[in-house]
Amino acid sequence: MxxxxxxxxxxxxxxxxxxxxxxxxxxxxxxxxxxxxxxxxxxxxxxxxxxxxxxxxxxxxxxxxxxxxxxxxxxxxxxxxxxxxxxxxxxxxxxxxxxxxxxxxxxxxxxxxxxxxxxxxxxxxxxxxxxxxxxxxxxxxxxxxxxxxxxxxxxxxxxxxxxxxxxxxxxxxxxxxxxxxxxxxxxxxxxxxxxxxxxxxxxxxxxxxxxxxxxxxxxxxxxxxxxxxxxxxxxxxxxxxxxxxxxxxxxxxxxxHDNVINSGGVKLFPEQIEEKLSGRIDRRFYVKGMPDESLGEKLVLVIEGEPYDVDKATFKGLGKFEKPKDILFVEKFAETGSGKIKRD
Structure with a gap:
């Protein structure tokens, strides 16, 4: 052989x-x-x-x-x-x-x-x-x-x-x-x-x-x-x-490419924003785009678990367009078969 x-x-x-x-x-x-x-x-x-x-x-x-x-x-x-x-x-x-x-x-x-x-x-x-x-x-x-x-x-x-x-x-x-x-x-x-x-x-x-x-x-x-x-x-x-x-x-x-958010003509990559937030939020989270009348899409932060007040200092260092316009809470994230979070 x-x-x-x-x-x-x-x-x-x-x-x-x-x-x-x-x-x-x-x-x-x-x-x-x-x-x-x-x-x-x-x-x-x-x-x-x-x-x-x-x-x-x-x-x-x-x-x-x-x-x-x-x-x-x-x-x-x-x-x-x-x-x-x-x-x-x-x-x-x-x-x-x-x-x-x-x-x-x-x-x-x-x-x-x-x-x-x-x-x-x-x-x-x-x-x-x-x-x-x-x-x-x-x-x-x-x-x-x-x-x-x-x-x-x-x-x-x-x-x-x-x-x-x-x-x-x-x-x-x-x-x-x-x-x-x-x-x-x-x-x-x-x-x-x-x-x-x-x-x-x-x-x-x-x-x-x-x-x-x-x-x-x-x-x-x-x-x-x-x-x-x-x-x-x-x-x-x-x-x-x-x-x-x-x-x-x-x-x-x-x-x-399928996660890119176009907010007021600015392209935002959720993964890059999540990278900046990693270590600042002690739960699982992701950011996504949601329809908005003035911006076309607005950036939203989604956090797993019970609602709580997120400290504004969490977003220090994010660019003007990278700061979430809303924060949503979901009891438990849906996952793929291999354990990845589904961005619903």
Whole structure:
């Protein structure tokens, strides 16, 4: 077997799961055991293993809605292998490293952690995808992937991970500040199901994302990012993410095109305003546009939970048009299947 150009049937001889070496045949048996007897998170792993080692060259997944309405797509397994290799090259992740898998395998990021482990030969520990994945951990890890919420709840133990990637949601400025002083090399990633998880990453505190190997980027007429990861996708992926392209390999994410608020002719990016407010409001919140007779759209702050008086100092430092015209309270935010807030 050529380790440099593996196909999707390949399981690296150094691959381990929970301390044990497994071959392709072993993993098929483990999958059956997980499905029949495992915890819910293990059943999701078992389902994925059964699909990965079946006779089809593809896997079906639901998109998250980054490029439009959520839909079922077919992803080629070889493209997932190519994505795994790109991650290994970009982050310098070699065979034999100790890795923590604490993401739900129902979603592309969790699936790709397993594929990377098979293909690159990682020694992987599989744990439940809970909000405190390191709570009882005493193991030193070379690499892990988390969502920002997990990192937020693991600050005191993140030093036990040498290299950490965060994805699935934007890393707030407040969290970024907390992570900045840690010895761990922490990266925020950018990607989606259509690109088979991340195609770019940046160190915490940096402004611009750097694209992974073999990824080309451009803008469309809306200034939205167009991605051409030609070893992963058959055709370019047109996103709804407004960006500023710095050069061929770097871009700055500005916000979602479908969230942009046009208030009195001024374009406002909710995500940038939320970034400025992060750490000042101790509940979940977002800003959105609502119809207004004089402005066309007015900026509104929506906060989860019981109403309270918001201190005007909260909005210090916001631009004239960035200050909310109204504040609304919602008892509980609606969420997507992956836990993202629905901006209703």
């Amino acid at each position: 050529n380790y440099n150009n593996p196909d999707y049937h390949f399981v690296h001889p150094q691959f381990k799961l929970n301390g044990f070496h497994f071959s392709e045949d072993d993993l098929s048996r483990i999958a059956y055991s997980f499905i029949k007897e495992g915890e819910p998170f293990e059943r999701a792993v078992g389902d994925f293993l059964m699909y990965w080692f079946d006779q089809n060259s593809y896997i079906e997944m639901h998109t998250s809605g980054t490029t439009g309405q959520p839909k079922l797509i077919r992803v080629e397994k070889q493209a997932m292998v190519n994505s795994a290799k790109a991650t290994g090259e970009f982050f310098d992740l070699e065979a034999g490293i100790k890795v923590l898998h604490c993401l739900p395998t129902q979603y592309v990021a969790g699936k790709m952690m397993l594929v990377r482990a098979f293909i690159l030969g990682w020694d992987m520990d599989l744990v439940a995808p809970v909000s405190h994945p390191l709570e009882r951990n005493e193991t030193q890890y070379d690499f892990a992937a988390m969502v920002p919420l997990q990192a937020e709840h693991s600050l005191e133990k993140l030093h036990m991970i040498k290299k950490l990637i965060l994805g699935g949601a934007k890393v707030s400025q407040a969290l970024s500040d907390k992570l900045a002083g840690l010895p761990t090399a922490i990266y925020e990633t950018y990607g989606m199901t259509e690109t088979i998880t991340h195609i770019a990453a940046k160190r915490i505190g940096e402004e611009a994302f750097t694209v992974l190997p073999n990824v080309k980027i451009s803008e469309d007429e809306r200034h939205c990012l167009v991605i051409d990861p030609y070893l992963i996708c058959d055709e370019p992926v047109v996103t709804n993410d407004v960006v500023k392209i710095v050069d061929d390999t770097h871009f700055i994410w500005l916000g979602r």
